[in-house]
Amino acid sequence: MAGAVAATMSLWHAHELRRIEMGWNDKDMTDTFTLVVNGRRETVAADGATPLLAVLRNSLDLKGSRHGCGLEQCGACMVLVDGAPAYSCTLAVEAAAGKQVTTIEGLGTPDAPHPIQAAFLELQAGQCGYCLSGMMIEAKALLDTNPSPSRPDIVAALDKHLCRCGAHLRIIKAVERAAELLRQGPATTVKGA
Numbered sequence: 001m002a003g004a005v006a007a008t009m010s011l012w013h014a015h016e017l018r019r020i021e022m023g024w025n026d027k028d029m030t031d032t033f034t035l036v037v038n039g040r041r042e043t044v045a046a047d048g049a050t051p052l053l054a055v056l057r058n059s060l061d062l063k064g065s066r067h068g069c070g071l072e073q074c075g076a077c078m079v080l081v082d083g084a085p086a087y088s089c090t091l092a093v094e095a096a097a098g099k100q101v102t103t104i105e106g107l108g109t110p111d112a113p114h115p116i117q118a119a120f121l122e123l124q125a126g127q128c129g130y131c132l133s134g135m136m137i138e139a140k141a142l143l144d145t146n147p148s149p150s151r152p153d154i155v156a157a158l159d160k161h162l163c164r165c166g167a168h169l170r171i172i173k174a175v176e177r178a179a180e181l182l183r184q185g186p187a188t189t190v191k192g193a
């Protein structure tokens with residue numbers, strides 16, 4: 001029985017992944033929604049139930065947010081909506097309309113990384129990188145409200161994020177380093193960034 005359930009979930013997951021990767025919005029595009037994404041006002045045509053993740057990736061070409069499980073179980077799709085972490089794999093675009101959405105692309109650039117990105121680079125916190133945009137978005141939400149988190153604070157904040165490469169310890173250390181960089185201010189010289 002458990003095997004049948006697992007097989008069904010696996011098929012469903014593959015189907016959802018294909019819909020997101022290939023374009024959920026190939027259905028009726030009868031509605032338009034306006035969101036502010038990384039400070040830019042964007043109007044998109046989509047079915048209202050379309051996951052925000054599909055809109056970000058397929059309509060706005062922001063590929064940094066990842067599809068992992070589609071079930072609020074891995075955190076790879078995490079974005080900020082009005083400053084709070086939100087699973088973009090399950091949040092309907094109509095629920096995000098009129099709100100401020102921040103993705104990993106809104107944090108920094110390769111030439112001018114955000115201190116969180118710089119800390120992850122400095123500590124080489126990650127392996128394949130699939131989980132990292134969600135991890136860094138979560139770190140941003142944490143450090144915006146708690147500039148000096150303890151290690152248990154960081155572990156608790158990242159608890160909903162999975163890393164299949166097992167880079168958790170370096171990721172936690174990178175968040176600690178990011179907090180240090182942010183407390184030091186913009187004049188900080190960042191090693192490896």
Ligand code: FES
Pocket residue numbers: 066067068069070071072073074075076077078087088089090
């Ligand atoms: S893809 Fe959204 S939580 Fe896994």
Ligand code: FES
Pocket residue numbers: 125126127128129130131132162163164165166167
């Ligand atoms: S670095 Fe590979 S999943 Fe986290």
